[in-house]
Amino acid sequence: MKSEKISQLTTNRLSIYLRCLKELASEGLTSVSSDSLADRFHLNSAQIRKDLAYFGEFGVRGVGYDIALLRDHIIRILGLDRSYNLAIIGAGRLGSALVDYEGLLRSSFHVKALFDVDPKKIGKKVGGITITDLKNFQSVVKKANIDVAVIAVPANAAPDVFEKIKKAGIRAVLNFAPVRLNADDEMRVRSLDVNSGLESLSYFLTERPQPGDKPKPAGKARKSAQ
Amino acid sequence: MKSEKISQLTTNRLSIYLRCLKELASEGLTSVSSDSLADRFHLNSAQIRKDLAYFGEFGVRGVGYDIALLRDHIIRILGLDRSYNLAIIGAGRLGSALVDYEGLLRSSFHVKALFDVDPKKIGKKVGGITITDLKNFQSVVKKANIDVAVIAVPANAAPDVFEKIKKAGIRAVLNFAPVRLNADDEMRVRSLDVNSGLESLSYFLTERPQPGDKPKPAGKARKSAQ
DNA sequence: ACCTGTGAAATCGTTCACAGCA
DNA sequence: TGCTGTGAACGATTTCACAGGT
Numbered sequence: 001m002k003s004e005k006i007s008q009l010t011t012n013r014l015s016i017y018l019r020c021l022k023e024l025a026s027e028g029l030t031s032v033s034s035d036s037l038a039d040r041f042h043l044n045s046a047q048i049r050k051d052l053a054y055f056g057e058f059g060v061r062g063v064g065y066d067i068a069l070l071r072d073h074i075i076r077i078l079g080l081d082r083s084y085n086l087a088i089i090g091a092g093r094l095g096s097a098l099v100d101y102e103g104l105l106r107s108s109f110h111v112k113a114l115f116d117v118d119p120k121k122i123g124k125k126v127g128g129i130t131i132t133d134l135k136n137f138q139s140v141v142k143k144a145n146i147d148v149a150v151i152a153v154p155a156n157a158a159p160d161v162f163e164k165i166k167k168a169g170i171r172a173v174l175n176f177a178p179v180r181l182n183a184d185d186e187m188r189v190r191s192l193d194v195n196s197g198l199e200s201l202s203y204f205l206t207e208r209p210q211p212g213d214k215p216k217p218a219g220k221a222r223k224s225a226q
Numbered sequence: 227m228k229s230e231k232i233s234q235l236t237t238n239r240l241s242i243y244l245r246c247l248k249e250l251a252s253e254g255l256t257s258v259s260s261d262s263l264a265d266r267f268h269l270n271s272a273q274i275r276k277d278l279a280y281f282g283e284f285g286v287r288g289v290g291y292d293i294a295l296l297r298d299h300i301i302r303i304l305g306l307d308r309s310y311n312l313a314i315i316g317a318g319r320l321g322s323a324l325v326d327y328e329g330l331l332r333s334s335f336h337v338k339a340l341f342d343v344d345p346k347k348i349g350k351k352v353g354g355i356t357i358t359d360l361k362n363f364q365s366v367v368k369k370a371n372i373d374v375a376v377i378a379v380p381a382n383a384a385p386d387v388f389e390k391i392k393k394a395g396i397r398a399v400l401n402f403a404p405v406r407l408n409a410d411d412e413m414r415v416r417s418l419d420v421n422s423g424l425e426s427l428s429y430f431l432t433e434r435p436q437p438g439d440k441p442k443p444a445g446k447a448r449k450s451a452q
Numbered sequence: 453a454c455c456t457g458t459g460a461a462a463t464c465g466t467t468c469a470c471a472g473c474a
Numbered sequence: 475t476g477c478t479g480t481g482a483a484c485g486a487t488t489t490c491a492c493a494g495g496t
Contacts, residue, residue: 206305
């Protein structure tokens with residue numbers, strides 16, 4: 001508990017716990033122990049306790065956690081007790097889908113701007129948001145007080161867009177393009193990348209006969225079949 | 227080296243290395259050292275070497291790695307040298323966007339079926355794929371030899387859809403719904419969850435004054451201010 | 453009796469540093 | 475000399491197991 005650094009693994013799990021607590025709350029439950037929470041959602045109870053302990057003592061020994069209370073604590077810890085303005089770059093199918101994604105409606109995140117470079121799209125509306133020319137990115141971002149940029153453009157356009165985001169001083173990026181974006185320490189990029197997801201599934205489906213009967217030497221021409 | 231278990235972190239990085247190698251190859255380069263690869267893409271060269279070493283000796287001491295060769299090795303390791311049939315469940319904006327997502331076009335993954343429950347959608351086409359009634363899931367999955375299911379339905383529908391996927395014997399799932407799906411060991415679920423992504427950004431943006439000056443005891447009523 | 457919070461142990465992952473090959 | 479492959483050191487994360495509240 002001292003002022004240690006909190007690992008990202010921990011905060012990602014807080015996000016999961018929050019979702020679980022919301023589900024329990026919606027069932028009308030009021031209290032839960034780390035064990036029952038773990039059983040129900042396939043988590044580890046010691047880890048739940050440890051994760052929470054980094055931030056305070058939210059439970060009562062012998063009793064468990066008050067669901068509503070713990071939920072609100074996690075909301076505060078994650079910074080979800082305020083609202084964030086999003087800008088989406090790329091008004092293709094994905095970008096448009098995000099504008100009125102149901103999950104965003106009840107959340108702390110609100111789409112305030114949608115950009116594209118296609119003159120045929122600029123000026124049109126998607127879910128109440130007018131598509132703006134990417135040329136005006138910087139000024140619109142300032143005016144709308146954007147906190148988070150969402151990259152929903154094709155891979156080849158993503159690096160340029162990322163530079164624009166950097167220049168505009170936006171510190172948080174959600175990236176859907178299948179590219180590596182090199183962020184400095186001032187920024188945080190989260191990539192939700194369909195390809196990586198599928199590739200990891202591919203590895204899982206590839207039943208390796210043995211994970212360790214590998215080909216041997218490298219070299220360009222096999223020295224001889226011998 | 228020995229038949230150790232390969233960590234998921236390693237295979238995820240292979241996916242990244244693959245992307246990097248493709249980029250280098252497209253620039254006409256033929257050879258690269260772990261150091262230059264690391265510099266260029268902000269990776270760690272020792273880690274690259276170690277990750278690769280789990281699967282074989284792909285490099286040449288004093289020289290480096292042959293880009294095309296290493297790329298092909300990783301493709302084989304990840305099981306990307308064959309093709310996979312996808313079924314997408316949910317023909318909303320997200321599901322439809324995925325059907326002709328550019329990233330999928332040049333990949334090993336091919337959308338073979340698209341399901342929905344909405345009678346108004348069933349029978350219509352999206353990017354060459356006819357939307358099928360979810361009722362026929364099991365039989366269509368068998369006929370089309372589906373390897374991977376993609377969940378693109380609202381959160382409340384996701385658990386039922388997941389059960390259907392399980393019953394149909396599909397072992398790999400890409401989940402876009404913001405819910406926890408409890409997979410057994412036979413299955414692998416990868417969740418690409420917009421909400422978790424945003425919540426992790428939210429934590430990052432929440433400048434904690436000190437990560438460790440927490441509230442203290444819990445308990446319902448403070449015993450006294452004393 | 454029950455359940456949290458937490459040191460200590462165990463496990464897992466990363467980085468170092470260098471032997472050995474081209 | 476240059477760069478890989480790899481034990482060994484280090485660091486991070488998870489799990490155990492129990493002291494201490496209620």
